[in-house]
Amino acid sequence: MALVNPGFVEEVRRSDRFNASACMNCGVCSAVCPMGIELLPRKLFRYVLLGVKDRVLEHGEAIYSCLLCKLCEVNCPAQVQIAENVRSLRYYMNKKVFKI
Amino acid sequence: MPLPIGDTVGILADNLRIRKSVLPVSAKSAVAWARGLGLARGGETILYTGRMYQLMPYIEALNKVQEKIEDSWIAEYVKFGRVINRLINISALMALPSKSMRESCVKILVNIARLLGRAGVNFGYLYEEDLYSGALIYDLGVDDILEAHARRVMDVFKKYRVKKVITVDPHTTHMLRSVCPNLIKGYDLRVKSYLEVLAERELRPQKELRLETAIHDSCLYARHENVLREQRILLEKAGIDVREPAESGKFTFCCGGPAESLFPRKAKEYAKKRVDQIKKVSFRAVTMCPICLVNLQKAAGGEIQLEDISSYLVQAYCGG
Numbered sequence: 001m002a003l004v005n006p007g008f009v010e011e012v013r014r015s016d017r018f019n020a021s022a023c024m025n026c027g028v029c030s031a032v033c034p035m036g037i038e039l040l041p042r043k044l045f046r047y048v049l050l051g052v053k054d055r056v057l058e059h060g061e062a063i064y065s066c067l068l069c070k071l072c073e074v075n076c077p078a079q080v081q082i083a084e085n086v087r088s089l090r091y092y093m094n095k096k097v098f099k100i
Numbered sequence: 101m102p103l104p105i106g107d108t109v110g111i112l113a114d115n116l117r118i119r120k121s122v123l124p125v126s127a128k129s130a131v132a133w134a135r136g137l138g139l140a141r142g143g144e145t146i147l148y149t150g151r152m153y154q155l156m157p158y159i160e161a162l163n164k165v166q167e168k169i170e171d172s173w174i175a176e177y178v179k180f181g182r183v184i185n186r187l188i189n190i191s192a193l194m195a196l197p198s199k200s201m202r203e204s205c206v207k208i209l210v211n212i213a214r215l216l217g218r219a220g221v222n223f224g225y226l227y228e229e230d231l232y233s234g235a236l237i238y239d240l241g242v243d244d245i246l247e248a249h250a251r252r253v254m255d256v257f258k259k260y261r262v263k264k265v266i267t268v269d270p271h272t273t274h275m276l277r278s279v280c281p282n283l284i285k286g287y288d289l290r291v292k293s294y295l296e297v298l299a300e301r302e303l304r305p306q307k308e309l310r311l312e313t314a315i316h317d318s319c320l321y322a323r324h325e326n327v328l329r330e331q332r333i334l335l336e337k338a339g340i341d342v343r344e345p346a347e348s349g350k351f352t353f354c355c356g357g358p359a360e361s362l363f364p365r366k367a368k369e370y371a372k373k374r375v376d377q378i379k380k381v382s383f384r385a386v387t388m389c390p391i392c393l394v395n396l397q398k399a400a401g402g403e404i405q406l407e408d409i410s411s412y413l414v415q416a417y418c419g420g
Contacts, residue, residue, distance in 0.1 A: 034354055034370065064105050064362050067370075068239055069319040069354035090241025098106030100113055100242055 008051040012092045020045035020085050022078045029072035029082060037062050041072065041082045048089070056089070057097060063089050103170050107178045108362055111185050113242040116249055121151060122236050123158045124189055127228035129202075130154045133209040134225055142260030143224030147213060147294070150233035150272030153205040156390040157197030159360070160398070165194050167364045205390070211410035212268050212294050214418050219301040223266060229256045235271035238279055239358055250275075250283045257289060264290045266297055270320035270327070270389045278324060293321070295388065298413070299330035306419040308339035309412060314382040314404075315342050316374065316396065317352035318389040331388055331409060338416030343381040345374075353377060356399075357391035371399030379404055386412060 012018065020041075029041055039062045047055040056063075068083045076082060094100040112122045130151050139147070169175050184190055216223060234249045257265070267273040270293070277291040315335070321327035328349055335342050347353040356370030375396060378385045386409045387393040397406050414420070 034373075035359075035366070060105055061102070061363075064109075064240075065359060065366065067319070067354045067356065067358040069358070070323040071319070071351065071354070074323055074350060087239075087241045087243075091243055094106075094109060094113075094240070094242050098110060100106065100110050100245075 002052045002055060005051040005053050008053045008056075009048055011096075012048050012088055014088055014091065017081055017084045018088045019079075019081055020049055022080045024078050026077060028075050028077065029080075032071050032075050034069065034071060035065055035067060037065055040066055041080075041086060044089070045080075045085060057093075060093060060097070063093060103166060103175055103362055103364075104178050105362055107182045109240050109242065110182045111178075112240065112361065113237055113245045114182065114186055116232070116234060116237050116242075117245050118186065119189065120249070120252065121155070121232040123155055123162060123195055125151055125154050125158055125232075130230065131225075131227045133206040134213070134227065137210070137213055139213065140224040141227055142262065143222075144262065145221070145223045145264040145266065146260070146262050147216065147223045147225050147268070148265045148272065148276070149209060149230055149268050150235070150275070151230065152233075152235070152269040152272055153208050153390045155232070156205050156394050157201035158195040159391075160201055160394050161197045162195035163360055163364050163398075166361075167368075170364055208390075208408045208410050209268065211408075211414040211418075215298055215303075215410065215413055216266065216294060218418050219298050219303050221266070221297060221301070224260075226256060226260065229259075231256060233272045233275040235275050236361065238275060240361075247283050250280050254280070254284050254287070262289065264292070267291060267293050270318040270325065271391065273327070274320045274324050293325070293327055293330075295327060295330040295334065295409070298417075299333050303334070303337075303417050305338045305416040307416055309416050310339055311384070312341035312343055312382055313384040313386050313407075313412070314345050314378045315348065316345070316355065316378060316385050316387050316392055317348055318387070318392055319352060319354050321388060322350050322352045331386075334413055334417075335386070335409070338412060340412060340416075345377040345381050345385075347377065355387075355389075355392040355395045357389075357395035360391070360395060367395060368399050371395045375400045375404060 066086045073082045231253050234246045237246045273293045281287040353374050356367040359367040384405045388409045
């Protein structure tokens with residue numbers, strides 16, 4: 001069972017540039033991801049929006065594996081700023097988990 | 101055990117905070133390329149290397165060590181490495197670069213300076229104050245340390261009253277053109293890649309190079325900075341038959357390099373996929389990013405001949 005924390009998205013969101021909620025879950029990003037990271041970005045963003053913090057934290061490798069190459073972003077029909085959103089997740093992990 | 105993410109990111113971030121670079125390149129080594137070129141110090145227009153090409157031999161050397169550590173019992177001890185690295189510069193001891201790699205990176209920067217000179221561009225250089233841009237730390241999301249470093253870089257530009265910056269690689273171009281304006285209030289630098297500068301000057305070739313080569317676009321130039329046309333114009337005018345691999349231009353396939361610092365094995369697997377795409381169209385390829393060059397070279401293992409774009413441009417536009 002996953003614990004849900006509705007305030008989690010606000011902890012991750014640093015500015016208006018975090019626009020994961022624009023994602024309509026079409027799957028284009030996962031289909032084109034050259035790393036083949038099935039989880040990134042849509043499922044991971046959904047975990048953030050739902051506030052399933054534990055699920056996000058257990059996927060550190062996926063969060064840092066993203067190349068920020070933006071191939072998903074140029075193909076995204078909803079103009080989600082995927083690379084910036086991934087960077088926001090890294091910022092959160094660096095601060096809260098790794099204490100950097 | 102994979103490389104521990106937090107400790108590895110921590111070491112790189114500590115290095116930027118304490119030593120002004122993710123990997124320690126001495127000022128002497130970073131400016132060695134400019135020796136004997138007679139470049140003015142500072143000026144309204146400067147060539148800013150952001151130390152990216154100078155860093156590549158060190159990154160390559162460190163990655164060899166990381167590949168050995170990754171999935172071995174030693175990975176467990178990286179956390180102690182981070183603590184020690186704050187006091188003693190151990191990343192400098194681990195990353196001992198090869199002489200040949202250092203020489204080829206020096207040559208690339210000399211080529212770029214020669215090309216700009218040939219185009220009639222009057223520019224200066226910041227020598228030991230030409231600092232690393234912070235690109236890797238931006239990618240890794242350590243924004244507080246990045247912001248402090250960006251201010252240091254800007255202070256140097258202000259000190260020399262720099263107005264226009266010519267960059268040599270896509271990471272530095274992206275940092276100065278798209279990232280720093282969001283970090284620094286009143287940022288008003290005009291930033292262009294040397295490829296953009298050369299293309300707009302309508303440089304004429306001195307020699308026609310009758311050869312064909314594949315082109316590997318950098319993700320940052322292609323999708324972030326819209327530098328796509330310039331490199332093709334310059335190569336084609338030089339008499340080069342430019343071959344486009346599958347997934348090129350705006351939809352270019354990443355070289356995998358950005359994963360290198362944390363997941364060297366993944367980065368190599370990924371670069372191999374790109375090398376396979378390139379091989380289908382040519383046995384030669386040009387890159388315009390030091391990270392792409394090193395990562396693809398490592399994966400290619402001699403299967404294709406990879407060159408930085410400046411190597412061909414200098415032959416064509418400067419006559420060799």
